[in-house]
Amino acid sequence: MxxxxxxxxxxxxxxxxxxxxxxxxxxxxxxxxxxxxxxxxxxxxxxxxxxxxxxxxxxxxxxxxxxxxxxxxxxxxxxxxxxxxxxxxxxxxxxxxxxxxxxxxxxxxxxxxxxxxxxxxRARIVYASKERVADGEVTTYEDLADPKWKGRICTRSGTHAYNVALVAAYLHHHGAEETKTWLEGVKANLARKPQGNDRAQVKGIWSGECDISIGNTYYMGAMLSDPEQKEWADSVRIVFPTFEGGGAHMxxxxxxxxxxxxxxxxxxxxxxxxxxxxxxxxxxxxxxxxxxxxxxxxxxxVKSWGTFTPDEVNLTDLAKLRPEALQIIQSVDFDG
The missing domain is CATH 3.40.190.10 (Periplasmic binding protein-like II)
Known part of the structure; x- marks a missing residue:
């Protein structure tokens, strides 16, 4: 029972x-x-x-x-x-x-x-010094290879996923040969060896090591909410570059x-x-x-950072280009 x-x-x-x-x-x-x-x-x-x-x-x-x-x-x-x-x-x-x-x-x-x-x-944008970079001085990703930026650019590792995605987008718009030439130009313009994260590049602008850097938009919000980093954020403004014939990389x-x-x-x-x-x-x-x-x-x-035109390429297409983009980054020894 x-x-x-x-x-x-x-x-x-x-x-x-x-x-x-x-x-x-x-x-x-x-x-x-x-x-x-x-x-x-x-x-x-x-x-x-x-x-x-x-x-x-x-x-x-x-x-x-x-x-x-x-x-x-x-x-x-x-x-x-x-x-x-x-x-x-x-x-x-x-x-x-x-x-x-x-x-x-x-x-x-x-x-x-x-x-x-x-x-x-999020957009992959340019952080520009409020003091040393004039409005309109950089408007495209292609501009980053201009010799006028020699010794003035900071960025994290070229092999980081965010930068590989940007290079894949450049590859989509311009092909392998032009992408390699562009990367060589950007490398020649670096103020220091690629290092740190996106916020560290803005700190580099604040400290005077460089005048512009490449980063994701949301880091501005993160820095402004951090008392130790707000001063870095206040030293820069966001610029939304576009590809020639395209929009801002997303x-x-x-x-x-x-x-x-x-x-x-x-x-x-x-x-x-x-x-x-x-x-x-x-x-x-x-x-x-x-x-x-x-x-x-x-x-x-986020609205206060301004308006922009997003690039319309499907991100799956960019993901498929990632291995080739990484190969080009390594071929120019971007981080070397």
Whole structure:
């Protein structure tokens, strides 16, 4: 009798527990959980689905490969097209077809086959000294190779993902021969060996080591919010260069559904939420990026940096050019 009673009791507990366990989604992210908290909290509040975030500084592809079909990851979130494309190229994702995603994400910012979807964008721009660089003195990426900038440019490593993406865009617009010549010109104009991150280049302008640097837009917001770095930010202004015949180079924060995805339905709900105007504006304001959903607006601080014309090339096309771009960077010994 006792044994017969316990079996239904356990079954009932299991039936109650299983739906609760299923109401979650697991996210592998290159971005820290605290930066995602405004988004994940809003999603949980709206849907009741808990979000578990695992922060990976690198090695996402290797980890997903090692876990294989047993991976707990439902979604991956990256802060660069090259990184999300690597996950896709290694056959670690599955396509998502969704009218909501199609409506929220412009064609230039998602994979044509639905393997990755953009969330927010940032421009790769020029930080220019307010004191030593006149308005209009630099207007294009091509300008960076002009000898007038000799000894005046700071940048991080040429092989960093952000710069490889920029070189891939240059390659798309101008071809291999012109890209190599341009990179040689930029290298000749460097004030110091490539080093540090994007903020370190702005510090170099503030300290007088260089007059212009290459960086992502959101670092301006990050520096202004840091008492130790605000003085660096105040010493520069943002310039939105364009390619000749194109626009300003853009990159993305993007999301993809993993091949394993144990909570697939919840994961797709989260993807749709992340691309919604509400979530786009939360994310863009928290991280000083540009929302991409139609009808959305950047934060007031981001608006204050000015307007620009984004380059319209699909980022998948640029990701495919990344190996060739990296080869050209290494061939000119950019970091040497």
């Amino acid at each position: 006792t044994f017969a009673i316990r079996i239904p009791a356990i079954a009932a507990l299991t039936a109650i527990a299983m739906p609760a366990m299923a109401q979650e989604v697991n996210l592998y992210s290159y971005r820290q959980p605290e930066l995602l908290a405004p988004l994940t909290d809003a999603f949980t509040e709206e849907t009741g689905i808990k979000v578990n975030v695992a922060h990976l500084e690198d090695g996402m592809v290797e980890r997903l490969k090692a876990e294989g079909a047993r991976s707990p990851a439902d979604l991956v979130l990256t802060v660069d097209i090259a990184r999300i494309y690597d996950v896709v190229a290694n056959d670690l994702t599955q396509p998502v077809q969704s009218e909501t995603l199609e409506q929220n994400v412009p064609a230039a910012f998602h994979d044509p086959e639905g393997h990755w979807w953009g969330l927010t964008t 990159n993305i924060s993007g999301v993809a559904l993993t091949k394993a995805a144990p909570n697939k339905e919840n994961a797709i709900k989260m993807m749709e939420f992340l691309t919604s105007p509400k979530a786009q504006e939360i994310y863009a304001e928290a991280n000083y990026e540009f929302p991409i959903a139609p009808g959305t607006e950047p934060a007031e601080l």
